[in-house]
Amino acid sequence: MTLARIIEASGSSLTGLLAHAGESYSCRTDEAILAAARAECAAIKTAGERLRTHGYACPVLSVGATPTAHFADDLTGISEVRAGVFTTFDLVMKNVGVCRLEDIAISVVATVIGHNREKGWVFIDAGWMALSRDRGTASQNQDFGYGQVCCLRGDPYENLLVTTTNQEHGIIALPEASAFTVDDFPVGSRVRILPNHACATAAMHQQYQVLSEDGEGHEVWQRIVGW
Numbered sequence: 001m002t003l004a005r006i007i008e009a010s011g012s013s014l015t016g017l018l019a020h021a022g023e024s025y026s027c028r029t030d031e032a033i034l035a036a037a038r039a040e041c042a043a044i045k046t047a048g049e050r051l052r053t054h055g056y057a058c059p060v061l062s063v064g065a066t067p068t069a070h071f072a073d074d075l076t077g078i079s080e081v082r083a084g085v086f087t088t089f090d091l092v093m094k095n096v097g098v099c100r101l102e103d104i105a106i107s108v109v110a111t112v113i114g115h116n117r118e119k120g121w122v123f124i125d126a127g128w129m130a131l132s133r134d135r136g137t138a139s140q141n142q143d144f145g146y147g148q149v150c151c152l153r154g155d156p157y158e159n160l161l162v163t164t165t166n167q168e169h170g171i172i173a174l175p176e177a178s179a180f181t182v183d184d185f186p187v188g189s190r191v192r193i194l195p196n197h198a199c200a201t202a203a204m205h206q207q208y209q210v211l212s213e214d215g216e217g218h219e220v221w222q223r224i225v226g227w
Helices: 002-009 022-026 030-053 066-071 091-096 198-202
Strands: 016-018 060-063 108-116 121-124 148-150 156-165 170-173 190-194 207-211 218-222
Touching (some): 022 066, 030 066, 066 091
Antiparallel strands (some): 148 156, 148 190, 156 170, 207 218
């Protein structure tokens, strides 16, 4: 109630409450995400009712993290759902169990620029300035390094990750038992990298190159950049 009184006393109006179930990102089962979604909705509805009993209209109750937005089973009384990266998903959400790898709709296209044959390294022209430094999968059940490597069509190469990034360059270190060799990725060929965190990766770019599902349609969507 204290914050509500301060807001009203300043000449502003309290229009509602916002909740974000940050704990849902640590969930590892559908049941845990569902429980977080229910708790998120219950908490904000309780808080909203308390405000209303004290004379504050509180018309907006806004909930949502990407996991809970997709698992909420009762949104009665909720006026807004903020579904996070639901438009694209990413590898963190894949690990949480919100989506599948093939559901991820954002990627960075990179070009092979060199090799280290002795180490089995493939160098690409996408470092952390293109992919971001986000290592959100490092603490999850599957670590994707700095991104999952795919062919240009978007089909993942099994066990191929961007393992290291410098500012402008990334390294794909081929596993010892890999079916691939550096010759499978000639200089000038291109790969597609699925990101750990869609928000962080998108923030590194000024526009989206948007393709239709059949690959025929192409549009350029400008982004609002900066903070």
